[in-house]
Amino acid sequence: MRACVIGTGVSGLPAIKECRAAGFEVVAYERTSDIGGLWNYRPQMKEGATVMKSTVVNTSKEMMAYSDFPPPSEHPNFMHNSLVMDYIRGYATKFDLTKDIRFDTNVEKLERVGEQWEVTTNGGCKEYFDFAMLCTGHHAFPQYPQINDIEKFKGQILHAHEYRDSKGFEGKDIFIVGIGNSSLDIAVELSSVAKSVTISTRRGTWLFKRVWKGGMPYDVLLMTRWYTYVLDHLPWAVTNEYVEYHLQQRIDHDIYGLRPYHRFFQQHPTLNDTLPGLLATGQIVITDDVDHVDEVGVIVKSGRRFPADVLIYATGYTFKFPYLSPQSTIPIVVSICANY
Template sequence: MHAYDFRDTKGFEGKNVFLLGIGNSALDIAVDLAKVAKSVTVSTRRGTWVFNKVAAGGMPYDTLYMTRLYDWLMDAVPWTIANDFMENLVQQRMDHDLYGLRPNHRFFQQHPTVNDSLCNLICTGYITIADDVDTFTADKVIVKNGKSYDCDVFITCTGYTFGFPYLDKKLINIEHHEVPLYKFVFPPDYNNLAVIGMIQPIGSIVPISEIQARWVVQVFLGKISLPPKQTMLDDIARKRALMKRRYFQSEKHTIQVDYVKYMDEIATILGCKPDIWKVS
């Protein structure tokens, strides 16, 4: 089954469950199943850095990191130092080397994998981390290092293919998950068509969708004009290049944005970007 079809833990009681993939969906499902399943094994090809939702002192990390101060620091601090700091931080909570989680890429080269419960469940044996899948038998999964794991239920958590199969490809043609939309909203050839929410921020998607909707309405009403087509194409190409430089090569890293930067970008177009000097 695919992670999309998972709804609750009913029917998994006493089963050996094997999950392929180590993104947020995989870990959320694994944590839920650890309460009822006989065994839960998570297979990873490249590993991942696992971050927690709650910081020391009990504050959600969103409230600490989704700020202009943090955004400024990320631009000011050398890339290597920022990665060293975050990797040391997550290592204090869980030894990624000991449990086979350390990836080859740096912390900020991936979309965050966030889970508060995984560490305790791995340490206590409720969840096992395994190598990439090699082959299957009738009731086992054999991974690349030769180990085998009992398997009654196999769940693929390998992501989703997104697109618009109901639209003519001349309108929006998505290949390899690369979205040809100006600021992830407007097709350069059609200013009467817009997409809202097709974006993967490091931060909340709801406020981004809201500000995108405000922009779209202003364009449709004729109160804000879109730039020339070539300007939009250049912006699309620039964003793609930035993502390729920052993240490891993967189709899941094609619609990434930093929350504060993107919100400010659209707010500037709308003329509603806060002036922090006046606000303060």
């Protein structure tokens, strides 16, 4: 039996290992020249996905670890992307995973033919497999908002997908659309070099932090059997009130324009350790949804106008498998995969 794995990031590598352990002949396809996927920082990468130069993981090493490969004890709880890559390389080396990987090989088409999967790669080469594992992630295809009069804007426009570091943004007025993790990471980094940084949000967010009570990683404290038991047995409204109360003690979400329409457990919170201080000093400003733009500024729904040299879309990604034929093989509606 043969199995193919498409993508060699944090999910593709263990897929190789487990397929091999199940007795399959494994072939893994990687369109770049290296493993790591999103976590392999590439300054010039235009296609695919890569982190910012300064990105630090939002999950503690204890919770993001492979079960059979603990992270080094000397690594910090929340690792810089370079340390995450060291960890990934160590995993690949320990289990000798790269021998099954075909680098610089792009899968152009994956199609069911009879009882097998037909894989067509760059150059027109075809191979056949009994099983196919799609491990190409969901940070490769940026999602762009529709903004009125955007054609009038004369400044720079980019998606968070393109952002690497603060070089070239010194002394500029920055306007960021969206308030997820990438948005806040970019805003915090640019606040030290830009003239101004403004974040526009339609629905707000609950602001969480990496370190919780006693200086412990938040996920180590919250992702326990006791915590799960409490969530299962207390009323939903009570658990939301409890968490929201503690988040309000750190920063008043109403005063700073952060309070969302949803309750805490209805959506993922946004993690950032630095934002409260920068909001208090005015280095970052939170405002409401964009109404339209002019040549050198952004006008929000409340009528306020913000000067802007740079417009950054931190509006997430579209989830898709462009190589899969037909696309209906795995239905995706509004960027949600039914099998994911």
